[in-house]
Amino acid sequence: MFTLTGKKAIITGAAQGLGKAMATALHDAGAEVVILDISDRAQDTAAEIGKEGASVHAVKGNLMDRENLEEAFQEAVNKLEGRVDILINSAGLIERKSAMDFSLESWDRIFEVNVSAVFQLSRLAARIMIEQGSGKIINMGSILSFLGGFNAAAYSTSKGAIAQLTKSLSNEWAGHGIQVNAIAPGYMLTTMNDDIKNDEVRSPQINARIPAGRWGTPEDVTGTAVFLSSAASDYITGVVIPVDGGVLAR
Structure with a gap:
């Protein structure tokens, strides 16, 4: 039920961090993976x-360039x-600065x-998935999809948008066999x-707020990513799943 053997996946921002951990987990579950990243490290x-098992490919793409995004996809x-x-x-940007000091260019x-790249990549993928009659789209939200954060107005607003985009796309595409969900690290x-x-x-303030008593690691999101990519989640769509050590429940 959790195997991904024979499945084909594209993961953005997977040269490092959470994206790399999820790419590794999907590969280990049997999927053929493309890492789409702006970094030469991809x-x-x-x-x-990709040393063993299914193939892993790298594609360089700049998600801030809309034409290049489509070419890379x-x-x-x-x-x-x-x-x-x-x-x-999985690709994302953050800049921590007070709202009064934040430039519109950074916004x-x-x-x-x-947000915009997630919307367009999801549409490009959905065109293929609709023809196939199935597909899984997983967006990366954040606990700041729910919380306001501090000195992170643009980032938290963008992650709030991801939560709503996930629900909206799910409503449109669930009838085509496509599940659209989000993970909120x-x-x-x-x-x-x-x-x-x-x-x-x-x-220290953050440490005191995490009931699990520790910060998460990239590997902590991988089980949820594999679950949402697999047949085990075929009747789950339009949800945002926190992977936060209990922060939102506190």
């Missing part, structure tokens, strides 16, 4: 993950021989990657969070 990550589809069973929209950059040990993890004031 080639090394693909080679590292098509290249990824070509590597998967025209089939896409799973799309994980636009964050929304282009965190909590405080994770990734480079994106190095600044607050090392902040002498914020870090």
Whole structure:
């Protein structure tokens, strides 16, 4: 029920962090994976993950360039021989700064990657999935899909948008056999969070707020990603699943 043998997946932002962990987990479950990332590191990550089992490919793409996004997606589809069973929209940007000091240029950059690119990639994948009669789209939300955060107005607003986009697309595509869901990670040990993890004031406050007593690791999201990619979740759609060590329940 949880096997992904024979499935074909595209994962954005998977050269490192949560995306890399999910790409590894899907590969280990049997899926053929394309890592779509702006970083040159994607080639090394693909080679590292794909040493054994199903193939892992790398495609370089800039999600802030709409034309290049479509070209990169098509290249990824070509590597998967025209089939896409799973799309994980993992790429994302954050900039921590007070709302009064935040530039509109930074706001636009964050929304282009965190929302607009997710919308367009989901539509591109759905066109293929509708023809197939099945598919899984997994978006990366955040606990800031529910909470306001601090010095993160653009990021939290974008992740709130992802929660609503997930529900809306689910409503449109569930009848075509496509499940659209989201994962909402909590405080994770990734480079994106190095600044607050090392902040002498914020870090203890965050530690005290996590009932599990620790920050999450990229591997903590992988079980949920495999579940949402597999037949085990065929009747689950339009939900945002927190993976946060209990933060939202506190």
